[in-house]
Amino acid sequence: MIRLAGLTKKFGERFAVRSLDLDVPRGEVFGLLGPNGAGKTTTLSLMMGLLEPDAGVVDIAESGPPTDVGVRRKMGLAPQALALYQELTGRENLRFFGRIQGLSGTQLDERVDHGLEFVGLTPRANDLVAQYSGGMQRRLNLAAAILHEPQVLLLDEPTVGVDPQSRNHIFDNIEALKAQGRTIVYSTHYMEEAERLCDRVGILDQGELLALGGVNELIEAHGGLGVLTITTEAGEVRSIETENPVIALADWNRSELETVRSFEMERPGLERVFLNLTGRTLRDT
Ligand SMILES: Nc1ncnc2c1ncn2[C@@H]1O[C@H](COP(=O)(O)OP(=O)(O)OP(=O)(O)O)[C@@H](O)[C@H]1O
Ligand SMILES: [Mg+2]
Numbered sequence: 001m002i003r004l005a006g007l008t009k010k011f012g013e014r015f016a017v018r019s020l021d022l023d024v025p026r027g028e029v030f031g032l033l034g035p036n037g038a039g040k041t042t043t044l045s046l047m048m049g050l051l052e053p054d055a056g057v058v059d060i061a062e063s064g065p066p067t068d069v070g071v072r073r074k075m076g077l078a079p080q081a082l083a084l085y086q087e088l089t090g091r092e093n094l095r096f097f098g099r100i101q102g103l104s105g106t107q108l109d110e111r112v113d114h115g116l117e118f119v120g121l122t123p124r125a126n127d128l129v130a131q132y133s134g135g136m137q138r139r140l141n142l143a144a145a146i147l148h149e150p151q152v153l154l155l156d157e158p159t160v161g162v163d164p165q166s167r168n169h170i171f172d173n174i175e176a177l178k179a180q181g182r183t184i185v186y187s188t189h190y191m192e193e194a195e196r197l198c199d200r201v202g203i204l205d206q207g208e209l210l211a212l213g214g215v216n217e218l219i220e221a222h223g224g225l226g227v228l229t230i231t232t233e234a235g236e237v238r239s240i241e242t243e244n245p246v247i248a249l250a251d252w253n254r255s256e257l258e259t260v261r262s263f264e265m266e267r268p269g270l271e272r273v274f275l276n277l278t279g280r281t282l283r284d285t
Contacts (some may be wrong), residue, residue, distance in 0.1 A: 006056035016055025031198030076150035223268030
């Protein structure tokens with residue numbers, strides 16, 4: 001559904017995106033994971049046709065580049081920098097964006113009502129956006145991106161800076177959009193989100209894809225060993241790095257005299273994958 005080939009974008013001498021090749025099949029939720037400045041927003045802007053690549057191509061639904069008006073109609077973007085009018089109400093914002101998307105008449109009314117309902121803002125529809133919380137503004141930003149029912153949806157850090165309630169709402173929204181068969185590219189630097197939502201993940205760092213695959217696949221390939229932490233009755237804590245914590249625990253129990261009070265098994269996650277690939281943590285960069 002989305003194909004990038006050799007996609008490259010430079011700002012001055014710096015590569016923001018470098019020779020990116022990627023195929024996102026129809027119906028997939030693809031996570032673009034990377035630290036600040038990795039090139040996530042630049043990649044999504046290129047996918048949407050908002051930036052012109054220095055080299056390479058973007059093809060959407062085998063129909064051409066996103067700069068083509070007919071192709072762009074199939075796409076929606078919820079930008080990282082909120083694109084909302086503070087001095088208009090939620091409903092007025094959606095009506096405005098709906099008209100830009102070519103909606104009018106009863107179809108516009110219906111799509112706006114549906115959008116408000118979908119993101120749970122119907123009761124606040126007639127309040128000014130300036131009076132919305134950060135999480136409510138994120139939800140309205142998502143509603144604005146889906147008014148014209150795009151097949152391809154690009155979400156740039158859709159949960160950044162939101163409260164847990166709005167975050168869960170947005171998760172449910174993304175799962176519902178996926179169930180409708182839409183193709184979603186989702187950028188984030190929260191690993192738990194990617195682990196929960198994404199069929200596949202691409203790890204982006206300094207404009208390059210370092211790894212690509214399913215979450216479990218990436219953990220298997222780059223996560224390294226699990227860690228078994230044992231606390232003894234005497235209160236001593238031991239950490240054992242092991243391929244198989246269950247066997248390590250049984251071995252330890254057999255050969256050591258101290259009794260186990262508690263134990264914890266930590267499976268490596270995407271955080272560790274990123275650390276192993278880049279030598280840095282996602283949060284600290
Ligand atoms: N308009 C611009 N002019 C100059 N440099 C830019 C511009 N936009 C992005 N860059 C640079 O390109 C690189 C990638 O930026 P980008 O915004 O794509 O990263 P990101 O992964 O979205 O980061 P974040 O997590 O902070 O949103 C950075 O080095 C950034 O400074
Ligand atoms: Mg960004």
